Amino acid sequence: MFKKILVPLDGSPTAEAVLPLVTHLATTDKAEVELITVLTPVAIWDTAASMIKWDAEEEAARAYISGKASKLSEAGITAHSRVAFGPAAYAIFDAAKDAKADFIAMTTHGRSGVSRFILGSVADKLLHTAAPLLVVRPRDHQEDQPLSPSDIRKVFVPLDGSELSIEAIQSAEEMARMFNASLVFCNVVSTDWVVYSGMETPVLYQDVLEEGKARAKTNLETMSRQSRERGFAAHGVLGLGRPADEIERLAREQDANLIVMSTHGRSGPGRWVMGSVADAVVRRTHLPCLLVRPKQVKDQTDSQTGHQAETAPATGRNQK
Numbered sequence: 001m002f003k004k005i006l007v008p009l010d011g012s013p014t015a016e017a018v019l020p021l022v023t024h025l026a027t028t029d030k031a032e033v034e035l036i037t038v039l040t041p042v043a044i045w046d047t048a049a050s051m052i053k054w055d056a057e058e059e060a061a062r063a064y065i066s067g068k069a070s071k072l073s074e075a076g077i078t079a080h081s082r083v084a085f086g087p088a089a090y091a092i093f094d095a096a097k098d099a100k101a102d103f104i105a106m107t108t109h110g111r112s113g114v115s116r117f118i119l120g121s122v123a124d125k126l127l128h129t130a131a132p133l134l135v136v137r138p139r140d141h142q143e144d145q146p147l148s149p150s151d152i153r154k155v156f157v158p159l160d161g162s163e164l165s166i167e168a169i170q171s172a173e174e175m176a177r178m179f180n181a182s183l184v185f186c187n188v189v190s191t192d193w194v195v196y197s198g199m200e201t202p203v204l205y206q207d208v209l210e211e212g213k214a215r216a217k218t219n220l221e222t223m224s225r226q227s228r229e230r231g232f233a234a235h236g237v238l239g240l241g242r243p244a245d246e247i248e249r250l251a252r253e254q255d256a257n258l259i260v261m262s263t264h265g266r267s268g269p270g271r272w273v274m275g276s277v278a279d280a281v282v283r284r285t286h287l288p289c290l291l292v293r294p295k296q297v298k299d300q301t302d303s304q305t306g307h308q309a310e311t312a313p314a315t316g317r318n319q320k
Helices: 015-029 054-074 088-099 119-129 168-179 201-229 243-253 274-284 295-311
Strands: 004-008 032-039 079-085 103-107 133-136 154-159 182-190 234-241 258-262 289-292
Touching: 004 015, 004 088, 015 032, 015 054, 015 103, 015 133, 015 168, 032 054, 032 088, 054 079, 079 088, 088 119, 103 119, 119 133, 119 274, 154 168, 154 201, 154 243, 168 182, 168 201, 168 258, 168 289, 182 201, 182 243, 201 234, 234 243, 243 258, 243 274, 258 274, 274 289
Parallel strands: 004 032, 004 103, 032 079, 103 133, 154 182, 154 258, 182 234, 258 289
Antiparallel strands: 133 289
């Protein structure tokens, strides 16, 4: 159950494309929504920057973000707003910790400018510093309608057999519950590690491949059965090849509408590194993605990121 959702906005309709899903999630779970916009003054002051009236920028930002919060309140959602200053990724990460947000929801693109932040680059940074992170890619054409909650009918869950990857299942089931969707578990047997270096390699490859496929099938059967026992419609699909390519292909083939996956897993012959695969999937797919950082990894990363935030370059709003 989600209690609080943090939503970074930058004043653009593109960034606001995440709001329909957030509204549905907040309404279903009676969760609070914290809206944030970040003003990031330039690090090097120049003639153009000196002409910006920062007080007016701050006033406009507060009016904008509080207005969006008011609209959510009118829909019966408990909503708050805040304006932060400095490097956007650090400010959003700190706000998520301060608000004790269950996850961050944002689009992968938005409007940039002297006092705005580039959502794509911020999302990239947050993939490595905070999770869960719900990333929504805006529709390709302006005439396309924003993603609707009714569009989410199948939740696609990539696994690699590791305990870390399995931690994403709880979040996937939570999403399936809130959208009344089914679950599709995917396990890709990776062939990225294969290097033909001699006559014996094809034989070794075939042995490892068959072992990996058998292990993956067992894993899929187990995860699907356990989810069905918890009341969800679930089945598994097996992939073979480059993990990110196969995940993207199988998600399309299964008509999935949302991908939920861990950002970490184990690597080795027939396995894959979940973090790098998650990055690649988010960049390639047009589906919304919920990236879940396993607790033991998250605790370690939060500690490291907290130290980094202390040493991050300051870009105060009154810098001259």
